[in-house]
Amino acid sequence: MFANVPGVVRSWPGSWRARSTLAKDGALAALLTSLAFVPTLSVISAQLGDLPARPADVPAMALVLAQSAPLAVRRRWPAACLVVVGAAFAVHQALSYPPTFASIGLYLAVYAAGAHQRRFRHGLAAAAGAGYVVLAVVLDHLGSPNRAQDFLAFFLILVVVWMAGAGMRRRQAEEAERRRLAADMAKASERARIARELHDVVTHHVTAMVVQADAAGLVVAAAPDRAEAGLASIGDTGRRALTELRHLLGVLEATGEPDAADGRTPALGGIGELVEQARASGQPVELAEHGEARPRPADVELAAYRVVQEALTNAMKHAAGRPTRVTVHHDPERITIEVTSDGPAGDGPAGAAPAVPSGGRGLEGLRRRLRALDGDLVAAGAPGGGFSVRASIPASVPASTPVRSRA
Numbered sequence: 001m002f003a004n005v006p007g008v009v010r011s012w013p014g015s016w017r018a019r020s021t022l023a024k025d026g027a028l029a030a031l032l033t034s035l036a037f038v039p040t041l042s043v044i045s046a047q048l049g050d051l052p053a054r055p056a057d058v059p060a061m062a063l064v065l066a067q068s069a070p071l072a073v074r075r076r077w078p079a080a081c082l083v084v085v086g087a088a089f090a091v092h093q094a095l096s097y098p099p100t101f102a103s104i105g106l107y108l109a110v111y112a113a114g115a116h117q118r119r120f121r122h123g124l125a126a127a128a129g130a131g132y133v134v135l136a137v138v139l140d141h142l143g144s145p146n147r148a149q150d151f152l153a154f155f156l157i158l159v160v161v162w163m164a165g166a167g168m169r170r171r172q173a174e175e176a177e178r179r180r181l182a183a184d185m186a187k188a189s190e191r192a193r194i195a196r197e198l199h200d201v202v203t204h205h206v207t208a209m210v211v212q213a214d215a216a217g218l219v220v221a222a223a224p225d226r227a228e229a230g231l232a233s234i235g236d237t238g239r240r241a242l243t244e245l246r247h248l249l250g251v252l253e254a255t256g257e258p259d260a261a262d263g264r265t266p267a268l269g270g271i272g273e274l275v276e277q278a279r280a281s282g283q284p285v286e287l288a289e290h291g292e293a294r295p296r297p298a299d300v301e302l303a304a305y306r307v308v309q310e311a312l313t314n315a316m317k318h319a320a321g322r323p324t325r326v327t328v329h330h331d332p333e334r335i336t337i338e339v340t341s342d343g344p345a346g347d348g349p350a351g352a353a354p355a356v357p358s359g360g361r362g363l364e365g366l367r368r369r370l371r372a373l374d375g376d377l378v379a380a381g382a383p384g385g386g387f388s389v390r391a392s393i394p395a396s397v398p399a400s401t402p403v404r405s406r407a
Helices: 005-018 019-037 038-043 058-073 076-093 101-116 119-139 148-218 224-254 268-280 300-316 361-373
Strands: 287-293 324-330 334-341 375-382 386-395
Touching: 019 058, 019 101, 038 361, 038 375, 058 076, 058 101, 058 300, 076 101, 076 119, 101 148, 148 224, 148 268, 148 300, 148 361, 268 287, 268 300, 268 324, 300 324, 300 334, 300 361, 300 386, 361 375, 361 386
Parallel strands: 287 324
Antiparallel strands: 324 334, 334 386, 375 386
16 A cells, blocks of 8 residues: 555655646645644744734734735735735734734745846835835834834844845846856757758768769760769769758757667768769779777767768869878777878869869868867878878767767
8 A cells, every 4th residue: 555655755846846836835825824823833923013912803813814825926926925915014013913923924025026026126125115114113103112223123134035035036047047048059059060960961972973973074075985974973972962861851850869860870881982982973092991990989980981071072172083092090099080182182373173162161060070079180281282181089989978879
């Protein structure tokens, strides 16, 4: 019979937090109201007038309820709660009814006004202060034994309670702003990541298609067979691009994680296919791998693949037809990749115009990707007017980097 009790106990805080603000404040008001009728708790009260007590009667009961029941709306309508509770407290003190635990509601109402009142806060504070001065004058006129410093001390207590509520309101506002900024940063980071993925997938294939189309156009009259083979290669490249795009867009739409896919995440084993695609586009590429290839985390293998992909794309753009070498070193602690193209590159004095316009996103995106893995990337001119890209990627993912799994 008691087997489920621990589970009930563990789930209670969560169910309480899930309740509405009105339900929570209503429970607090009901608790304070019920405790107000416990005689032994009457010694715990907010007393100000210290006038000779008169017997409790029906109006006294109404004033007790008026000091506790409005707390049910202390967060929804904090100003109204403070006005009702404060007025009931003032009348209760002026009529010198017996002390009641319900008078603690005054402190709770003042705190709620400081914490949750958003508009006319200064006006509410000024009105409350003026009302307190009137109450102090009335109590003094009725013969209260308290002196000016006693009234001032009670007022300062209320000010401290108000300031505590205001401090909580500021902390909540700052926390909400931090959460908003964090969400904006996460969205910006995700947009940048998606842009990098789309760039890597689209640019490589489109560049290959443009290069192949240009080559086919040059030989279409002199060598129809070669032009036909080039056109067939363009079709194959286009179909691969569409397949990868559909896969990437489908995963982004479903999960937002293009790497947590169905086994088609690019990896180190796909570098050979990249080289073959570049060769089919007319780019002479040599591939050399040193060391023992071993399984790496998905982010590491994807980063290595993207380095080779971007470097070969740049080679086809800026050094079309120039010999290109891809060297991969598989070390136990890191993967080192170097891609070098011979001949003029870029916009240098001896360079040729790029075959495809470049937006400058690729290398910078790679640098950000590798920095997230504690790796680095260096792109620079090579002797003789060529161009080289060198990347070093640790074999393990930093602890601060979310790890994506490959299906």
